[in-house]
Amino acid sequence: MKNQLGxxxxxxxxxxxxxxxxxxxxPSGGLQIELTSKVKTLYGESIITxxxxxxxFFGIENAMLIIDDKGALPFVISARMEAAxxxxxxxxKEFLPEMLPENVYxxxxxxxxxxxxxxxxxxxxxxxxxxxxxxxxxxxxLEDAVAINKKAEARFLVRNALRSIDFSGVExxxxxxxxxxxxxxxxxxxPHNVNLILVPKCESAIQxxxxxxxxxxxxxxxxxxxxxxxxxxxxxxxxxMKALEIAQSAENVVAMCIGLEDYTxxxxxxxxxxxxxxxxxxxxVINACKAVGIQAIDSVFSDITDMEALKQNVLQSKALGxxxxxxxxxxxxxxxxxxxxxxxxxxxxxxKIVSAYFYAIENGLGVxxxxxxxxxxxxxxxxxxxIELAKSMDFFFENQ
Amino acid sequence: xxxxxNFVFNAIGRKIPTNVNGKTVIPFMGIGKYLPExxxxxxxxxxxxxxxxxxxxxxxxLKDSLIKAGLKSGMTxxxxxxxxxxxxxxxxxxxxxxxxxxxxxxxxxxxxxxxxAYLIKYxxxxxxxxxxGSMNGSLGRFASDGLxxxxxxxxxxxxxxxxxxxxxxxIDIAVIAAPTADSFGNANGIDGPAACGSLGFALxxxxxADKVIIVTDNLVVFPCIPWQIQGNNVDYVxxxxxxxxxxxxVSGTTEITKSPDRLFLxxxxxxxxxxxxxxxxxxSFQSGAGGISLAVGNYFKEIMVKNGIKARFARGGSxxxxxxxxxxxxxxxxxxxxxxxxxxVRSMRENPNHxxxxxxxxxxYHSKGNFASQVDVVILGATEIDVNFNANVVTHxxxxxxxGIGGWQNCLFSKTxxxxxxxxxxxxxxxKDEVTTICGPGELIDVVITERGIAINPLRVDLIxxxxxxxxxxxxxxxxxxxxxxxxxxxxxxxxxxxxxxIVKWVDGTVIDTVWGVDES
Numbered sequence: 019m020k021n022q023l024g025x026x027x028x029x030x031x032x033x034x035x036x037x038x039x040x041x042x043x044x045p046s047g048g049l050q051i052e053l054t055s056k057v058k059t060l061y062g063e064s065i066i067t068x069x070x071x072x073x074x075f076f077g078i079e080n081a082m083l084i085i086d087d088k089g090a091l092p093f094v095i096s097a098r099m100e101a102a103x104x105x106x107x108x109x110x111k112e113f114l115p116e117m118l119p120e121n122v123y124x125x126x127x128x129x130x131x132x133x134x135x136x137x138x139x140x141x142x143x144x145x146x147x148x149x150x151x152x153x154x155x156x157x158x159x160l161e162d163a164v165a166i167n168k169k170a171e172a173r174f175l176v177r178n179a180l181r182s183i184d185f186s187g188v189e190x191x192x193x194x195x196x197x198x199x200x201x202x203x204x205x206x207x208x209p210h211n212v213n214l215i216l217v218p219k220c221e222s223a224i225q226x227x228x229x230x231x232x233x234x235x236x237x238x239x240x241x242x243x244x245x246x247x248x249x250x251x252x253x254x255x256x257x258x259m260k261a262l263e264i265a266q267s268a269e270n271v272v273a274m275c276i277g278l279e280d281y282t283x284x285x286x287x288x289x290x291x292x293x294x295x296x297x298x299x300x301x302x303v304i305n306a307c308k309a310v311g312i313q314a315i316d317s318v319f320s321d322i323t324d325m326e327a328l329k330q331n332v333l334q335s336k337a338l339g340x341x342x343x344x345x346x347x348x349x350x351x352x353x354x355x356x357x358x359x360x361x362x363x364x365x366x367x368x369x370k371i372v373s374a375y376f377y378a379i380e381n382g383l384g385v386x387x388x389x390x391x392x393x394x395x396x397x398x399x400x401x402x403x404x405i406e407l408a409k410s411m412d413f414f415f416e417n418q
Numbered sequence: 419x420x421x422x423x424n425f426v427f428n429a430i431g432r433k434i435p436t437n438v439n440g441k442t443v444i445p446f447m448g449i450g451k452y453l454p455e456x457x458x459x460x461x462x463x464x465x466x467x468x469x470x471x472x473x474x475x476x477x478x479x480l481k482d483s484l485i486k487a488g489l490k491s492g493m494t495x496x497x498x499x500x501x502x503x504x505x506x507x508x509x510x511x512x513x514x515x516x517x518x519x520x521x522x523x524x525x526x527x528x529x530x531x532x533x534x535a536y537l538i539k540y541x542x543x544x545x546x547x548x549x550x551g552s553m554n555g556s557l558g559r560f561a562s563d564g565l566x567x568x569x570x571x572x573x574x575x576x577x578x579x580x581x582x583x584x585x586x587x588x589i590d591i592a593v594i595a596a597p598t599a600d601s602f603g604n605a606n607g608i609d610g611p612a613a614c615g616s617l618g619f620a621l622x623x624x625x626x627a628d629k630v631i632i633v634t635d636n637l638v639v640f641p642c643i644p645w646q647i648q649g650n651n652v653d654y655v656x657x658x659x660x661x662x663x664x665x666x667x668v669s670g671t672t673e674i675t676k677s678p679d680r681l682f683l684x685x686x687x688x689x690x691x692x693x694x695x696x697x698x699x700x701x702s703f704q705s706g707a708g709g710i711s712l713a714v715g716n717y718f719k720e721i722m723v724k725n726g727i728k729a730r731f732a733r734g735g736s737x738x739x740x741x742x743x744x745x746x747x748x749x750x751x752x753x754x755x756x757x758x759x760x761x762x763v764r765s766m767r768e769n770p771n772h773x774x775x776x777x778x779x780x781x782x783y784h785s786k787g788n789f790a791s792q793v794d795v796v797i798l799g800a801t802e803i804d805v806n807f808n809a810n811v812v813t814h815x816x817x818x819x820x821x822g823i824g825g826w827q828n829c830l831f832s833k834t835x836x837x838x839x840x841x842x843x844x845x846x847x848x849x850k851d852e853v854t855t856i857c858g859p860g861e862l863i864d865v866v867i868t869e870r871g872i873a874i875n876p877l878r879v880d881l882i883x884x885x886x887x888x889x890x891x892x893x894x895x896x897x898x899x900x901x902x903x904x905x906x907x908x909x910x911x912x913x914x915x916x917x918x919x920x921i922v923k924w925v926d927g928t929v930i931d932t933v934w935g936v937d938e939s
Contacts, residue, residue, distance in 0.1 A: 062910075
């Protein structure tokens with residue numbers, strides 16, 4: 019026996035869709051369960067049945083369990099229970115909720131990652147409706163958004179969330195903890211159809227190799243070989259200097275991201291909206307990404323009330339060459355999408371260039387020209403990219 | 419005033435008592451089926467010779483006025499919710515009644531708020547027999563636990579007016595808390611420290627009650643202009659130091675929600691209205707005071723600006739967002755039933771196109787036509803909705819009575835009725851097989867909008883047709899119910915006793931459903 023009392027979950031007046039469990043294994047007396055719940059009338063019996071099932075599953079026959087429930091869904095209750103139980107006994111067994119069939123899908127190397135919504139890994143209420151806001155991806159965050167003393171229980175919650183929450187088909191990402199703790203996180207993620215792992219504070223190709231080695235081992239063990247993409251986050255001076263090495267470290271690295279809060283702290287300066295202090299780092303990350311053909315993703319913008327400042331930030335980001343940005347609030351998603359998207363003017367101009375290009379080919383002209391301007395091949399390529407992006411974002415045909 | 423225990427099933431299949439608080443009640447017969455005849459109720463003949471010729475009806479205290487009005491056991495006392503949670507007068511009335519040893523009063527508020535939980539002690543000591551009006555929060559819980567002596571009667575704002583007009587309720591004493599009044603009793607809500615906008619909920623009471631008392635903390639020299647309440651109907655005027663708590667009059671509901679999930683719902687609702695071609699030149703709309711409703715208005719505004727559309731009128735609850743639309747010329751008129759913030763009050767005071775209304779104008783069953791049925795679209799909420807679109811606004815799924823009806827039932831007569839609700843609240847499904855209490859029949863509810871899908875009433879073929887290629891997530895109610903159950907699990911039902919603790923009236927005064935006491939054992 020490890021501890022006397024196992025506890026997990028959150029309590030307090032503001033807590034919703036969560037519960038707090040305290041569990042004590044007793045020498046005798048059977049399973050004593052004390053439930054306080056705002057949904058006791060509707061789900062009291064089913065909560066108690068579930069908790070008993072879990073205790074029996076882990077071989078616990080005598081215990082005192084107190085549950086303070088604030089409308090937690092069953093996958094949350096079972097995550098809290100398992101976290102508390104594993105503070106008390108050692109078990110390799112896992113009490114897994116059913117994997118929703120709609121949660122088993124793969125994502126592709128080049129799909130959009132313009133917006134990725136961060137969801138704190140130990141806060142169920144923020145996870146439940148995340149998919150409806152239609153970001154390109156959600157990130158269940160085990161790292162900075164989870165308090166140190168909640169790290170262990172968050173793993174169970176994130177694992178169960180990957181199985182039980184329908185995120186409406188968006189890419190399912192998890193940010194693991196900084197290595198080496200992050201290695202242990204992987205066991206909770208791999209068999210549960212995580213599409214992409216964010217690797218925080220990445221500073222070398224070796225770290226990526228180590229993660230891939232661990233992934234391969236887990237895949238062999240579980241006999242599940244679905245591709246898991248990686249997105250290293252560059253958050254330090256060393257990471258910035260090693261950006262190219264990291265970007266080309268493995269085939270499954272599809273994007274690289276910069277984290278400016280940690281980076282500016284690392285180089286000892288304040289982060290500003292203008293961002294002069296991080297211009298080099300951002301350009302370095304962008305260039306490393308473009309050099310190896312992966313997506314360059316910008317840092318989150320932390321003022322969730324100032325949409326105009328966010329917009330300016332996105333426009334600047336796009337102008338530098340970034341292709342996406344993290345969101346810490348659903349309200350940021352639209353601003354990020356709208357401003358990374360090509361403008362009508364850009365689309366129109368791109369269409370003219372491409373038309374001129376095809377006109378030149380059809381008529382056997384050696385030179386492509388638009389009005390009096392000569393159009394070089396790279397300009398055509400850029401125009402084609404703009405049109406592809408517009409099409410894929412549904413902006414293209416809106417006003418046609 | 420004892421209930422006997424005969425029950426019948428009404429036209430919508432709900433079991434209701436035949437006798438409530440000693441009076442026979444009429445079961446719900448269907449929409450527009452109950453057509454009473456005869457004359458309206460009236461008040462006693464008054465004669466101006468009996469009142470001071472200088473017009474001064476001032477009495478020193480509220481207690482004096484209650485005594486002069488003949489306060490005695492068994493009377494019906496009415497108050498109004500213009501000050502919402504900032505009302506302090508209702509509590510004082512029953513303090514005084516208790517001091518005077520008066521018993522078994524019927525409290526007839528236009529709505530109650532959490533501030534009135536104070537009155538539980540008077541329900542316990544017998545000063546108040548029962549409440550006819552909304553029972554929110556603690557009062558509802560008290561009633562649901564079977565602790566109220568009589569049976570509660572829940573009415574809509576329009577139903578309250580109807581009950582006063584046709585004599586179903588006889589008001590003995592109406593106490594009207596007024597932000598501004600003169601000593602003759604003319605009163606309004608647009609000036610003074612407790613300014614709240616309209617005093618429309620008190621209009622029927624001022625015309626039909628035996629005795630009418632005006633209480634104010636802002637006494638002006640005759641004439642008090644405008645006179646939303648006419649002094650000609652008023653018996654006594656009392657000046658007090660403070661008539662209401664201004665900071666609570668306009669609190670709570672006046673900011674657009676910041677919850678991303680609610681904003682999503684509001685935007686989806688506006689998108690639906692756009693796709694259904696409801697938002698067009700000259701249209702009219704109404705949305706309530708809740709966070710989602712306020713946000714819907716703002717998304718309407720965006721769509722109207724984008725497409726160069728103007729609305730003919732908006733029904734309030736008004737607030738600064740609606741006022742900004744009026745002032746930007748996006749809406750010709752605000753027809754305002756109650757005012758939710760000081761911007762609304764200012765606008766009503768300054769802008770002739772911001773018009774105060776009462777339930778008589780807006781919602782009244784005994785009228786020669788119904789305002790509410792001329793509104794193009796109304797956006798409302800609900801605690802529960804069943805697969806047949808029947809909806810509940812008064813009880814929660816655990817059986818407890820926690821809300822009043824407000825104008826909700828009356829608004830169901832609008833041309834398109836949209837209920838915008840989350841699919842589930844925490845773990846509590848909103849879309850269910852059967853609602854705990856039916857407050858509105860499904861045939862009047864056209865669209866249910868949740869974050870995970872939109873269900874259109876099969877009766878509205880036109881809306882189904884217009885939105886079928888909109889790309890909006892149109893599903894059936896059964897699908898919505900299944901989605902909710904898949905996420906939350908299938909809920910158990912609360913256990914009820916066999917005692918009705920309140921009845922729910924339809925807009926015509928018939929009984930549409932019963933609220934049963936909750937059996938916690």
